[in-house]
Amino acid sequence: MATPIGQTAFRPKAQTLSVYKQMEEDNARLILKYKKDLETYNKQLKQQLQECKVALQQGSHLEIYDTECEIHPSIHLPVNPVLGTASFTPNTTPQHHLQLALGTVTTSGQTSADQDRSVLASGDQEQSSKQQQTGVKGKKAVISKTPLSETKVVKEWESPCNIGSICPTTDGQVWTSNYTDTLTLLNREGKVVQKVKHTAGIRDISLSPTTHTLWVCDRQNNIMELVSGRLTNKFRTKETPLCICVTASNHIIVGMDKHICKFTTQGQMVLTTMAVGTGKPLVYSPWRMSECPVTHNVTVTDFNYESDGGDGKERVVVMDTDFQEVFVYRGDIPSTYKQTPQTGRVRFDPRDVVYDSVGNLIIRDRDSCRVLLLSGGGEFLRIIYTDRVETWAVGIDRDDVLWVVFGGNNVKLLLQYSV
Numbered sequence: 001m002a003t004p005i006g007q008t009a010f011r012p013k014a015q016t017l018s019v020y021k022q023m024e025e026d027n028a029r030l031i032l033k034y035k036k037d038l039e040t041y042n043k044q045l046k047q048q049l050q051e052c053k054v055a056l057q058q059g060s061h062l063e064i065y066d067t068e069c070e071i072h073p074s075i076h077l078p079v080n081p082v083l084g085t086a087s088f089t090p091n092t093t094p095q096h097h098l099q100l101a102l103g104t105v106t107t108s109g110q111t112s113a114d115q116d117r118s119v120l121a122s123g124d125q126e127q128s129s130k131q132q133q134t135g136v137k138g139k140k141a142v143i144s145k146t147p148l149s150e151t152k153v154v155k156e157w158e159s160p161c162n163i164g165s166i167c168p169t170t171d172g173q174v175w176t177s178n179y180t181d182t183l184t185l186l187n188r189e190g191k192v193v194q195k196v197k198h199t200a201g202i203r204d205i206s207l208s209p210t211t212h213t214l215w216v217c218d219r220q221n222n223i224m225e226l227v228s229g230r231l232t233n234k235f236r237t238k239e240t241p242l243c244i245c246v247t248a249s250n251h252i253i254v255g256m257d258k259h260i261c262k263f264t265t266q267g268q269m270v271l272t273t274m275a276v277g278t279g280k281p282l283v284y285s286p287w288r289m290s291e292c293p294v295t296h297n298v299t300v301t302d303f304n305y306e307s308d309g310g311d312g313k314e315r316v317v318v319m320d321t322d323f324q325e326v327f328v329y330r331g332d333i334p335s336t337y338k339q340t341p342q343t344g345r346v347r348f349d350p351r352d353v354v355y356d357s358v359g360n361l362i363i364r365d366r367d368s369c370r371v372l373l374l375s376g377g378g379e380f381l382r383i384i385y386t387d388r389v390e391t392w393a394v395g396i397d398r399d400d401v402l403w404v405v406f407g408g409n410n411v412k413l414l415l416q417y418s419v
Contacts, residue, residue: 023084030081037078145358145400145417151385154401155413157190162408165288167207167214168397175214176393177202183216183226190411198231208246209293215252217241223252223267235267245289245298253298255286258308260300260323273323282325283317284310288352294359295376296321301350301363316350316363318378327378331365334380354396362402364394371404373416384416 164178169185173193176184179201185194200218207214214226221240224231234252243255251270252263258281262271273282285303292299299318304310316329331348352364359376362384370386371394389407396402402414 020086023086027083030083034078034081041078147382148416152415153412154415155188155411157411159186159190159405159409159411160184160192163393163405163411165205166393166395166403166405167205168395168401168403169207170212170398172397174395174403175205175207177205177216179203183214183231188413194229196226196229196231203241204243204288206244206246206289208250209248209291210250215244215246217244217254223254223263225265234265235263237261243286243288243300245291247291247298248293248296253289253291255283255289255300258284260286260289260298262323271323273319281309282319282323284308290353290355292355292359292361292376293357294355297326297376298323299353299355299361301353314348314350316353316361318361329361329363329374329378332380333383337380337382351391352394354394354402356396356400357398362394362396364391364404366390366392369406371402371414385412385414387412 159176161176161182161184162178163176165176167175169175172188174186174188176186181198181201183196183198183202183205184192185196187193198216198218200220200222203217203219205214205216216222216224216226216231217237218224219240221236221238223234223237223241223244225234226232237254237256239256241254241256245253245255247253247262250265252265254261254263259272259274260283261269261274263269283300283302285305285308287301287303289298289300291297297318297320299316302310302315302317304313304315306312313330315331318326318328320326329350331350346368349365349367350363351366354362355376356362360381361374361376361378363372363374365372367390368386369388369390371384371391373381373384375381384402385404387406387410389410391404391406392408393405394402400417402416404412404414406412
């Protein structure tokens with residue numbers, strides 16, 4: 001009763017399930033019959049053995065011979081049943097069928113709210129080719145997204161509190177902290193939605209890309225998760241945590257002096273960059289971290305302090321999932337890139353990093369008052385935005401809208417792509 005997948009591939013869901021249910025019932029009946037046949041076969045064998053035993057114990061040689069000849073009916077094992085089977089072959093190109101089923105939408109304009117949400121895609125052809133050159137695989141564009149010729153400020157407001165770390169949520173709000181004992185949740189207009197008090201100073205925050213809960217590290221070596229409005233201790237580190245990053249695999253990466261470590265959510269260490277013997281640390285003075293949603297590389301801003309063994313020149317270190325170095329960026333901008341006097345080169349001061357949905361790296365360059373864009377492979381692409389005051393924090397929401405804090409509390413929502 002084998003059913004080729006081609007016979008069910010385009011059936012309605014209820015009809016397909018009905019076919020599978022019928023197959024299951026038929027298979028169950030076949031197996032039950034086979035079980036009964038085996039029991040009968042076993043019973044017949046026992047009876048024949050008993051007859052042979054009696055003949056051997058009671059009969060003469062001639063009688064034994066005659067009895068052996070009389071036990072002539074052959075007994076055969078029951079034939080194995082052929083069970084019905086089904087296989088599934090996923091459609092590797094569902095886009096065309098989805099378009100036929102759902103149709104298309106044509107609009108004549110966009111509201112400002114639509115513009116804020118219109119960035120749900122993967123890169124254009126140019127961006128895709130750059131990613132292919134850097135080894136990024138497995139992502140296919142659903143809606144083509146192209147860089148705008150000029151970054152747009154879609155919203156701007158003054159925050160009621162200074163912001164040193166910022167994590168946009170999935171519902172259009174944003175968690176913030178500033179090295180104090182308070183977490184503040186703001187809405188898209190900058191109004192306070194919620195405040196969470198803690199007993200110690202908060203060093204850094206990170207939003208889980210899978211559970212969407214907020215994780216926190218503090219100055220007393222605590223790693224915590226915000227659950228139902230309360231900070232819950234999950235585990236402690238031996239050294240003071242400087243920064244934190246929750247990965248798509250639900251691991252907790254914690255940056256400490258001269259190394260970073262990957263933990264389970266219960267605090268079991270699974271990986272570290274700590275130098276062994278005379279080896280040099282991969283990271284000296286970590287400050288902020290981010291995981292790429294495409295390659296799952298981890299990027300760390302490294303102050304590279306001489307007191308930690310570094311050379312004192314700040315940098316951005318990118319490593320793979322095994323904490324092996326992929327590349328190091330030190331702020332170089334190609335001479336062919338046209339800069340205005342406002343974007344002219346000053347000391348590279350990377351203080352924060354985030355990734356967009358297609359794997360591009362966004363760097364907050366504090367002293368230069370600007371935000372830089374690199375490809376996932378480390379190629380400089382452009383300066384996204386430059387302000388007149390220092391950049392304090394940068395975050396990105398699921399629509400690839402950048403939330404950038406300038407001068408402590410001036411928040412700007414930046415749109416750098418168009419559909």
